[in-house]
Amino acid sequence: MNEGIYCREAEYDAGSFGRGNDEKVVSPFGEKRVTVTAMGIAENSKGLVLAVASGVFIGASFILKKKGLKQAATHGTRAGIGGYSYLLQPFWWAGMVTMFIGEVANFVAYIYAPALLVTPLGALSIIVSAVLAHFLLKEKLQQMGILGCVFCIVGSVLIVIHAPQEHALNSVQEIWDLATQPLFLVYVTVTVSVILALILHFEPRYGQKNMLVYLGICSLMGSLTVMSTKAIGIAIKLTLEGISQITYPQTWFFLTVAVICIITQLNYLNKALDTFNTAIVSPLHYVMFTTLTIIASVIMFKDWSGQSASSIASEICGFIIVLSGTILLHATREREQSNMRGSLTWYIGEDLVKDIEDERLNLIIHGSDYGE
Numbered sequence: 001m002n003e004g005i006y007c008r009e010a011e012y013d014a015g016s017f018g019r020g021n022d023e024k025v026v027s028p029f030g031e032k033r034v035t036v037t038a039m040g041i042a043e044n045s046k047g048l049v050l051a052v053a054s055g056v057f058i059g060a061s062f063i064l065k066k067k068g069l070k071q072a073a074t075h076g077t078r079a080g081i082g083g084y085s086y087l088l089q090p091f092w093w094a095g096m097v098t099m100f101i102g103e104v105a106n107f108v109a110y111i112y113a114p115a116l117l118v119t120p121l122g123a124l125s126i127i128v129s130a131v132l133a134h135f136l137l138k139e140k141l142q143q144m145g146i147l148g149c150v151f152c153i154v155g156s157v158l159i160v161i162h163a164p165q166e167h168a169l170n171s172v173q174e175i176w177d178l179a180t181q182p183l184f185l186v187y188v189t190v191t192v193s194v195i196l197a198l199i200l201h202f203e204p205r206y207g208q209k210n211m212l213v214y215l216g217i218c219s220l221m222g223s224l225t226v227m228s229t230k231a232i233g234i235a236i237k238l239t240l241e242g243i244s245q246i247t248y249p250q251t252w253f254f255l256t257v258a259v260i261c262i263i264t265q266l267n268y269l270n271k272a273l274d275t276f277n278t279a280i281v282s283p284l285h286y287v288m289f290t291t292l293t294i295i296a297s298v299i300m301f302k303d304w305s306g307q308s309a310s311s312i313a314s315e316i317c318g319f320i321i322v323l324s325g326t327i328l329l330h331a332t333r334e335r336e337q338s339n340m341r342g343s344l345t346w347y348i349g350e351d352l353v354k355d356i357e358d359e360r361l362n363l364i365i366h367g368s369d370y371g372e
Helices: 035-076 090-112 120-136 141-163 174-181 182-206 211-239 249-275 276-302 307-342 356-367 367-370
Strands: 007-009 022-027 030-035 345-348 352-357
Touching: 007 120, 007 174, 007 276, 035 120, 120 141, 120 276, 120 307, 141 307, 174 211, 174 249, 174 276, 182 211, 182 276, 211 249, 211 276, 249 276
Parallel strands: none
Antiparallel strands: 007 022, 022 030, 345 352
16 A cells, blocks of 8 residues: 555444445545445446446447348458458447447446346346347347346346445455455366366366366366456556556466466367357356356455345346346257257257257247247
């Protein structure tokens, strides 16, 4: 902490929205007392707005890029067979710009709000893309897809209402202290050990047979990516506020970890998408990545510290509802693909292949459609 600029003396509960705890801020201009609860709500509100905006931009980017790809296919070689005519399409570039804006908004959201709030809201991009595809691309949103959207919205509202406040962090050294606490070091040790075991032992033997190998690496790396990215974001925010964090070696350590994790994560996610059914890879990756990220955040940043049992239970319920909605949305997409193929094949492993006829799949998953 830069004591020459200011310091904070406070004791407060991270998840207490109802209590007006005071925080004394000591600066060269004197002392003043501010309400930690009000500060926390304001920070969470910024993070919430940014997370929602991120979901809207990223969801819209998928539709814009797909529209550009469709237009490119009518004027040149399709991207799927090696064509690059999409580079001449304004819609494709608009999609790239909106995706960039969405990713930046998501990055900044982690600075102001806990991962417990920001990460599950990533499901909003799926809702936006599904709704826009229904109206702009004429890809009909089925009843189960609509139900999935409702689940995602209800779960997100529960999480937002009961989300903990963001801790006030005043230097990268404070983040380093959180990262080196014994319990989080245990999490990091276990995570790195499992990643190494998956890469060195399981991938050569089972990587092409079981998607959990690739997705396990992606998700574990992803949880470390979010923690280090959040640290970098806070360091940038403090530096822009005049409290330089560039000279701290911890800042560069977090940056190095983030780069390594992102590269590794993308590498194995691409392998999973290239090897297995995307309609299964996407929801499973979302479930694993979001779960591990929340666990890492709860351990490192103590997101649940000071929260009541009912608030924590509500957040967990909201999270489960969001996951259920995400799976329903992807199940709807898989059904549409199976209607074109005549049957659905789920590749979970080389020795576990299930061919399900359309009629049977509809009775099991989409039975409600038959009542019409």
